Amino acid sequence: MNKLLLFLLLLGSTQQQIVAQKLRVGVAGMVHSHVHQILRLNGQSIEIVGIAEPNRELAERFAKQYNLPSSLIYPTVTEMLDKTRPEAVTDFGRIVDHLATVQACAPRGVHVMVEKPLAISLDHARQMAALARRHNVQLLTNYETTWYGSNHRAYALTNTEKAIGDVRKIVVHDGHQGPKEINVMPEFFVWLTDPATNGAGALFDFGCYGANLSTWLMKNQRPTSVLAVTQQIKPDIYPKVDDEATIILTYPTAQAVIQASWNWPYARKDMEVYGKTGSVFALDKSRMRIRRSEKEPEQAVEAVQTDAPAADPFAYLARLLRGETKPDELTSLENNLIVMEILEAARQSAKTGRVVTLK
Structure with missing residues (x-):
């Protein structure tokens, strides 16, 4: 009986840890000022596991400001994805680059949230939608x-x-x-x-x-x-x-x-x-x-x-991908x-x- 009780307690503890586990998120681009929000909220519902930003000086500056190790920084989205394997990527790059982010993420089964608007053109948006649907990933647009x-x-x-x-x-x-x-x-x-x-x-x-x-x-x-x-x-x-x-x-x-x-x-x-x-x-x-x-x-x-x-887009993203809330x-x-x-x-x-x- 004691062994069974111990097993149940350990099982319950493991399940709580899984539920409480932060969503592993990659950041694609840092040239959008809204990036400060995810940097401020890192460690709450999400954990930043990688940053893709070709402007190394900019990335280093923000990493230092928010006490992030420079080892998280990669020059491309592809390298960041392959090295860190995030569950989702949030795009804070140029709007024209949203399509490239989805092209890199969707075939790997990585969900994407971009800053508004979804794309630079309807053609780009439709290509992004087709990729998301083909690979069964979430493609979300964040508005304040x-x-x-x-x-x-x-x-x-x-x-x-x-x-x-x-x-x-x-x-x-x-x-x-x-x-x-x-x-x-x-x-x-x-x-x-x-x-x-x-x-x-x-x-x-x-x-x-x-x-x-x-x-x-x-x-x-x-x-x-x-x-x-x-x-x-x-x-x-x-x-x-x-x-x-x-x-x-x-x-x-x-x-x-x-x-x-x-x-x-x-x-x-x-x-x-x-x-x-x-x-x-x-x-x-x-x-x-x-x-x-x-x-x-x-x-x-x-x-x-x-x-x-x-309360914020990243808490929503974590809850959505964990099946804890319905799509908005x-x-x-x-x-x-x-x-x-x-x-x-x-x-x-x-x-x-x-x-x-x-x-």
């Missing part, structure tokens, strides 16, 4: 706004509780004063302001947020048409790309207006949803304003972090293929000055 409790509470009020009637208009504002104005690091600035590496300027950098949220609120319904207007208000700073963009999405019974800008007087990521009878505003990650009908006064409410699927629609491949369809159409519309009809 996915982890806002306010957005998930807005979705619940709109689509689950039907508190404001059928959606009629969505207005999303995203952006800041501009990459130079907020002093992004030089390694980030150089590719963020080049259409060959980022796809566009503010149109892609911040237009993707509104496309992601609108697609989600409309339950993955594709818009029937896309109209976009872009401007270069600061051509002396951003000569190659737009710094101002507005995208209008038309649906059979609704519209979405996406306002993406490197010219806001301050940083913002907020959303307004208007239904047939009321409205829901998500002002930031927690503050909200709700008006259920014309006759009811507006209410100020606070969403909580637990309204979101996780905002990060999903299905949603983000539609996002890329919208961005591609918006880029074409802005170039031609014409409405693009989605077939």
